[in-house]
Amino acid sequence: MEIAELSDLLVWAAATALTVAMIAFAVDLGRRTDERVGARATADVPATVGAGSDDPRVPASGTDGPGPHGGPEPRRRAAGIAMSTTWLGTAMLLLAIVMRGVAAGRTPWANMYEFTMVGSFIALVVFLLLNLRRDARFLGAFVTGLVILFLVVGLNSFHVAATGVQPALQNYWLVLHVGVAIGATGIFTVSFVMSALQLLRDSRDAGSPFLTRPGFRWLDRTPEPTTLESMSFRLNAIGFVAWTFTVIGGAIWAEDAWGRYWGWDPKEVWSFVIWVVYAAYLHARTTRGWSGRRAAWFVVVGYACVLFNFTGVNLIFNGKHSYSGIS
Amino acid sequence: MSERTYRPEGIADEFTQGTRGGESEAGAAPSGTPRAPRIGWRGMLRWVWRQLTSMRVALMLLMLLAVAAVPGSILPQRSQDPAAVVEYLGEHPTTGEWLDRFGFFEVYSSPWFSAIYLLLFVSLVGCIVPRTVAHARAVRHRPPRTPARFARFPARAAGTTSATPQEVTDAVAAHLRGRRRWLPTFRVDTGTEEAREARGKLPARPAAATVAAERGYLRETGNLLFHLALLGLVVAVGVGQMLHYRGQAIITEGRGFANAVVDYDTFESGAWFQPESLVPFSMTLDSFTSEFATDTVAFAQSRDFTAAVTVTEPDGSTSAETIKVNHPLVIDGSKVYLQGNGYAPDITVRDAEGEVAFSGRVPFLPEDQVYTSRGVVKVPDVSPGLDQVGLIGYFLPTAVIEADGSARSVFPLPEDPLLILEVYRGDLGLDDGVPQNVYRLDTANLTPSVDDDGERVQLLLEPGDTVELPDGLGTVSLGEDVPRFVALDLRHDPSLGWVLAFALTALVGLTGSLFLPRRRVWVRSWTHDGVTHVEVAGLARGDDLGLQPEVDRTLAAVPDLTAGPADPGSGSGSDSGAGSGAAPTHDPERG
Numbered sequence: 064m065e066i067a068e069l070s071d072l073l074v075w076a077a078a079t080a081l082t083v084a085m086i087a088f089a090v091d092l093g094r095r096t097d098e099r100v101g102a103r104a105t106a107d108v109p110a111t112v113g114a115g116s117d118d119p120r121v122p123a124s125g126t127d128g129p130g131p132h133g134g135p136e137p138r139r140r141a142a143g144i145a146m147s148t149t150w151l152g153t154a155m156l157l158l159a160i161v162m163r164g165v166a167a168g169r170t171p172w173a174n175m176y177e178f179t180m181v182g183s184f185i186a187l188v189v190f191l192l193l194n195l196r197r198d199a200r201f202l203g204a205f206v207t208g209l210v211i212l213f214l215v216v217g218l219n220s221f222h223v224a225a226t227g228v229q230p231a232l233q234n235y236w237l238v239l240h241v242g243v244a245i246g247a248t249g250i251f252t253v254s255f256v257m258s259a260l261q262l263l264r265d266s267r268d269a270g271s272p273f274l275t276r277p278g279f280r281w282l283d284r285t286p287e288p289t290t291l292e293s294m295s296f297r298l299n300a301i302g303f304v305a306w307t308f309t310v311i312g313g314a315i316w317a318e319d320a321w322g323r324y325w326g327w328d329p330k331e332v333w334s335f336v337i338w339v340v341y342a343a344y345l346h347a348r349t350t351r352g353w354s355g356r357r358a359a360w361f362v363v364v365g366y367a368c369v370l371f372n373f374t375g376v377n378l379i380f381n382g383k384h385s386y387s388g389i390s
Numbered sequence: 391m392s393e394r395t396y397r398p399e400g401i402a403d404e405f406t407q408g409t410r411g412g413e414s415e416a417g418a419a420p421s422g423t424p425r426a427p428r429i430g431w432r433g434m435l436r437w438v439w440r441q442l443t444s445m446r447v448a449l450m451l452l453m454l455l456a457v458a459a460v461p462g463s464i465l466p467q468r469s470q471d472p473a474a475v476v477e478y479l480g481e482h483p484t485t486g487e488w489l490d491r492f493g494f495f496e497v498y499s500s501p502w503f504s505a506i507y508l509l510l511f512v513s514l515v516g517c518i519v520p521r522t523v524a525h526a527r528a529v530r531h532r533p534p535r536t537p538a539r540f541a542r543f544p545a546r547a548a549g550t551t552s553a554t555p556q557e558v559t560d561a562v563a564a565h566l567r568g569r570r571r572w573l574p575t576f577r578v579d580t581g582t583e584e585a586r587e588a589r590g591k592l593p594a595r596p597a598a599a600t601v602a603a604e605r606g607y608l609r610e611t612g613n614l615l616f617h618l619a620l621l622g623l624v625v626a627v628g629v630g631q632m633l634h635y636r637g638q639a640i641i642t643e644g645r646g647f648a649n650a651v652v653d654y655d656t657f658e659s660g661a662w663f664q665p666e667s668l669v670p671f672s673m674t675l676d677s678f679t680s681e682f683a684t685d686t687v688a689f690a691q692s693r694d695f696t697a698a699v700t701v702t703e704p705d706g707s708t709s710a711e712t713i714k715v716n717h718p719l720v721i722d723g724s725k726v727y728l729q730g731n732g733y734a735p736d737i738t739v740r741d742a743e744g745e746v747a748f749s750g751r752v753p754f755l756p757e758d759q760v761y762t763s764r765g766v767v768k769v770p771d772v773s774p775g776l777d778q779v780g781l782i783g784y785f786l787p788t789a790v791i792e793a794d795g796s797a798r799s800v801f802p803l804p805e806d807p808l809l810i811l812e813v814y815r816g817d818l819g820l821d822d823g824v825p826q827n828v829y830r831l832d833t834a835n836l837t838p839s840v841d842d843d844g845e846r847v848q849l850l851l852e853p854g855d856t857v858e859l860p861d862g863l864g865t866v867s868l869g870e871d872v873p874r875f876v877a878l879d880l881r882h883d884p885s886l887g888w889v890l891a892f893a894l895t896a897l898v899g900l901t902g903s904l905f906l907p908r909r910r911v912w913v914r915s916w917t918h919d920g921v922t923h924v925e926v927a928g929l930a931r932g933d934d935l936g937l938q939p940e941v942d943r944t945l946a947a948v949p950d951l952t953a954g955p956a957d958p959g960s961g962s963g964s965d966s967g968a969g970s971g972a973a974p975t976h977d978p979e980r981g
């Protein structure tokens with residue numbers, strides 16, 4: 064078997080492992096919910112939420128650990144399985160990326176398929192690293208879910224054979240500019256999940272009729288909205304700096320490859336839009352009346368722009384960035 | 391004022407009150423309800439300015455900027471693809487006209503887009519100047535006094551030692567300042583406190599030595615640097631726009647061009663550009679080579695383009711250089727880019743009288759990956775009384791003739807070249823003096839040559855061939871060699887270095903402003919029953935995972951530390967949630 068085919072196979076295998084992980088994460092979230100039903104059900108939902116939780120000035124720097132009312136945490140077997148299969152899936156994805164690079168004889172992030180593969184990998188790595196510092200397993204079902212979606216779409220719709228690249232791409236900026244762009248995308252993926260959960264949890268706490276249904280009881284097991292917001296901010300800050308570098312690096316490269324550093328090519332437009340949206344997010348966070356929920360919506364919009372910049376701009380618009388390899 | 395309405399969420403009040411000193415009565419004007427000015431136009435102006443420089447308006451403008459940028463990626467833009475704009479206008483006559491009126495085909499230079507970013511930058515100036523002043527003042531402030539009670543702080547640690555409070559203070563202060571004397575990590579104040587009676591919840595305490603320390607002034611510096619660099623960036627880009635020039639020239643192998651406005655096929659420049667500033671070098675294209683993939687996966691994909699040129703400087707010195715994609719050639723501060731390439735077949739047309747009516751290399755522009763290239767030849771009426779002749783055709787570098795007689799190119803290199811021409815005659819408009827697009831032939835008023843069945847005549851020529859033109863128009867021949875052409879783009883923008891410098895400064899400032907921690911640490915030590923007690927408290931701006939470790943490291947700097955009573959000042963169990971790093975005692979590993 065060709066090494067490139069082996070790489071593709073490994074991506075399928077990783078997607079499978081991650082599916083197991085996603086189910087286990089979901090089971091874990093559901094179970095923990097059941098354990099807490101009693102505590103929660105007796106409480107009048109909108110009124111007492113947050114009561115008894117920690118002083119907002121005390122950062123939840125450790126684990127999310129036992130909830131405010133909870134006793135010692137019961138062992139979470141499903142979560143254990145989920146974490147090990149996530150590690151496994153991530154390792155397989157890494158191997159697949161390396162083999163792809165070997166097969167193509169270059170850096171393995173030069174077309175949409177490879178971008179999908181590496182971006183998914185980064186999202187997983189961010190999630191796993193986060194778990195080394197604190198218990199962030201509540202994110203698992205969503206991060207793995209998104210990654211599976213990306214990988215399957217990548218394999219089915221974006222896949223192209225491993226091969227060399229055209230002269231405009233033969234440059235160390237391919238490694239830097241595109242590499243950092245993928246890194247930022249992976250980071251934004253995880254922070255998007257956090258902000259989305261923040262919005263959901265916040266709505267549930269505020270008594271939204273839809274989200275207070277029993278089916279959303281698992282939301283009680285996610286951290287407080289303020290904790291989610293600060294977790295998301297920390298990632299977004301890193302992502303934003305990486306994106307700033309991506310845009311600057313892209314301009315430096317464009318200056319060499321296309322003879323101008325900025326030309327409002329569709330890809331440039333959307334990279335700019337993303338940058339401005341996340342800058343607006345950083346401002347909204349610190350503007351009275353705009354922090355909290357509204358700021359979180361910026362993250363959602365920003366991430367939507369990131370996805371559109373990757374898919375829509377590559378496939379619909381006809382710009383200089385038409386490197387998908389898909390005709 | 392912006393910095394009044396601005397009070398970050400999650401920032402501890404102690405912080406705002408401390409550094410922002412006088413500005414901190416933020417609640418004075420509730421931001422939701424701007425006070426209507428009743429004091430004439432000056433009050434009005436002040437009100438407008440205050441609004442413009444508020445965080446809320448900056449946020450609105452940022453959002454507007456993002457939205458306003460989008461149409462330019464959806465609609466064709468004149469600066470990039472003027473032909474597509476014309477086509478769009480033809481397809482959507484009414485909407486197109488309205489869109490055009492409002493600048494939607496030149497979004498990024500339209501009045502509304504410019505208005506948004508100019509307002510944003512005015513707002514930025516109004517925001518940044520007072521903040522810079524305030525920061526310059528804050529930098530000279532001393533760290534805030536050591537608070538009486540540490541219990542309310544999010545990070546705490548305590549221990550005991552046999553060292554005296556003075557020794558503790560010295561060691562901790564040295565640790566907090568760090569090794570760089572010119573740029574201490576923390577700014578540190580040391581002091582003493584009188585003995586204290588029991589008061590309310592506070593237990594009695596003997597006289598104590600205190601340390602108050604603060605770090606993170608660079609965070610605000612970074613933020614200001616970032617915003618100022620953005621201003622610089624926009625100015626540098628604008629100046630570059632005014633001074634730049636750009637010219638395009640198509641040259642074929644063995645030929646050259648000189649760096650003069652008239653020698654370019656197209657030339658554009660900014661308003662402040664002076665034609666005399668062109669350095670009069672000249673350049674000859676010695677050869678052009680290209681490589682394409684031959685493997686089945688990526689068949690015919692381009693792999694390398696190299697133009698070998700000889701540059702002659704104004705002083706007569708020559709040098710051999712190469713230009714590649716991604717590797718522009720820099721001459722006298724201008725950059726020369728390899729933007730395109732193709733074939734320029736050598737075509738000669740003789741009219742019915744046998745006179746040479748046209749002879750020259752005609753660039754055929756490639757239209758696809760295998761260099762199916764399209765070109766036109768406009769033959770003037772050299773001998774009196776004859777029609778002008780137009781030839782439109784395709785050049786196929788490696789041609790394959792299909793069973794049905796149609797031909798196509800299968801590879802971009804000239805392995806089996808074929809030129810296919812259709813012939814038109816009539817008035818090409820060559821004598822009108824109207825500038826014409828050399829790559830287009832308007833056939834509307836011309837008569838095509840057809841054969842007996844009414845089909846268009848197609849002439850096929852291989853290199854070296856000469857064939858008769860139909861209708862007795864003469865002959866056409868194709869030269870033995872097929873020269874290559876390159877499209878060169880020469881560009882000069884004196885602001886490039888500034889643009890890059892400001893962009894990188896912004897990046898550095900941003901990194902500082904987002905990642906430099908802003909923390910305060912206080913230490914108090916006193917002696918009781920012959921043992922020195924030490925307690926440490928920390929406060930950060932917002933949620934800071936590194937705060938407790940910082941407090942722990944501070945305590946660990948105390949000499950001869952022994953495990954002490956857990957958190958003497960706190961007296962509450964609320965610490966339990968703080969988890970791993972928060973253990974209040976420490977193993978006294980040190981010396």
Ligand code: HEM
Binds near residue numbers: 444
């Ligand atoms: C060109 C437009 C602007 C851009 C692209 C921009 C971008 C940014 C970015 C990326 C940050 C994040 C850095 C940080 O959080 O420390 C930031 C922070 C900040 N910006 Fe702007 N900004 C712009 C205009 C303005 C204006 C007009 C104001 C004042 C009205 C302003 C006030 C601030 C303040 C106060 C912060 C600090 C927020 C904090 O403490 O985190 N900015 N800006």
